[in-house]
Amino acid sequence: MPGFKASATDITLLRLADTSVVTADKLKRHAFRPIDNLKGEESTAGWVGFGNDTEWLAPVELGEWLIWSLRMDRRSIPGPVVNKHLAEAVKEEAAKAEDGKVSRARRKELKELIRSKLLANAEPVPTMADVALNVHTGLLFVGTKSNGMLKKFMDCFKGAFGCDPAEVRFKENMSELLQALYDNGLQASLDGHDFALSEAGLATLEGVDAEGDKVVITTRNDRETVDAGLAKGFGLARLKVGMVRDGDDSLAWTFTLDGATGCAVLSGVKTPAASGSDDGNPDAALLEKLYLIEQAVGVALELFEQH
Template sequence: MGLKKGAFSFSRFGVSTPLTGNFADLFDEKIKSFAFRDFFPENEEKSLGWTGLQEILDSSFAYAAHTLGDYRVFSLRIDRKTTPSALLRLRFLEAERSMLAERETKKLYKEEREALRESIRQDLMKQAHPVPSMLDVCWSLTKGMIYFSSHAEKILQDFQDFFRETFEMDLALHVPWLDALGQNKEETEEFLSRQPGREFLTWLWFKSEERDGRIALEGQEEIGLAFVRRLILESGEGDYAESVVCQGQHALLLEGKEALRQGKKIREARLSLEIDSMEWEFTFKADLFQFQSMKLPAPTEESEENSALEEEGRLLERIFLLEKAIETMDRLFAFFMGLRLSASWPAEVARMERWMNR
């Protein structure tokens, strides 16, 4: 499941570095230089490298297999070794007991205990088999945007670091409200403290019920938006956070609205989006504007052929549909931001409160 087929979960990164005239040759050279090598460095917990998207064993990128029109599509392979904490603790206790008996003492110094634990961890790492994971990457050169198939903070950081090492470019996780705000630091901090992603998602629920889910966007026919099956609301932060999970349409209406009345905001929701008679379904994570398990509309035409040209065509169609949903969500957020920062916002809040109390 991923960019090629099935549901797709992803985060977005912006690439701000301008591309040079010889970028195509430079990209080809760099990605081959940092391609995955079937060699695991001793005493390392992980090994990273780029591979082909269409063929995961392809690390040679023959015939520019990473190029798809204006896009660069490839995968990041991360092989990671892990040591079960329970096994590490057991082996440490065994080694500690043996060392204490050998020395005829009752206690080891702190430094000795730490050195012993690390030595055992290293031995277990040498015995462990690396577990591979494949993360899809789609880089739109025109938009300066990358779609990367993970939400995990650790993996996102690995991707940013390895991308910088490979291409000598910095990536920034893309959240649209940072682009929409001005340069006033105090106003920015005050707005961010209100958790704009959650405000936006809460407002979206209101809009989805205001006109039977029909929302008019400038320059586009009306779109359809519905909240389906699952909703997570939360208030507070850290250890003081309180969450409510609502599942099923009846629970969304009753428990969800009650949570809103108690001051909670929507952190995550399953949405159905309709554009031009096509339908997408995905879980929207408000805090970082991320998309999870996005189901795309069925392809316009099914073909039984599996030629390279057919595969490229299907992948391009999926990317087009992916970006169609993303752009619509971005436009919805721009609509929200325009309203949120205008003099009309208090009246909108009053309407939302009446809706909550219905």
């Protein structure tokens, strides 16, 4: 499960107006509770300690950051498996019935019974998302782009702290901005550094063909196809971006941006390699990684945030 320590991670951006609401006690009161021995429960979610997916630990405090994780466990049975068992059950009941038929209501009842029985024996599947809150700026990183996981995060956050973080949103003309980035690159300045952004070889185009059907084209290192699609009026839906700081190729990031409006997400963020100097601090590498992620986020917000 990719997280902040992984070589690449997804980051959804939120903001919290009052960071003082986030406390270790509130997190602990809404800690993850397993459902392994609760056969009737389909899902559960709660907070766990960063780097420990089985129990609650106090959030890691690193400088201006509070870091912890969300865990969601879910039992599920694939539809084809339920249907297979249902077909067998219906066949058995039909053989016993005088008219050889099984009513629609009975089929529905059998389906629910079968699903409940299968769920009771299914192992919950865990999903994790790391969380980092900058207590000075209110910027909140959630390490996922899954809509289901984000919804669960928002539910757990509201339950724990009684408020909702605000979505950070990209500009409505993101497709045009991505095309400008693709055509000529973009420049940004942040914290005394200059950043150069350019396309990094992976692009997704969306448009409508002559019959009015939606067409999606994804290309890798193929500017000729992208240029042809743009000439036909297609728009850039997704673009992988390369970013270099102060002209130093050793300080290079890559991440992917979506052209669709909505909550701001940086997918597959890869940062420059950490310096490797920890000065005796085991958390130094994590702090440096967060700093590097924050620079990618800061540049994206400088260029694309909707105010």
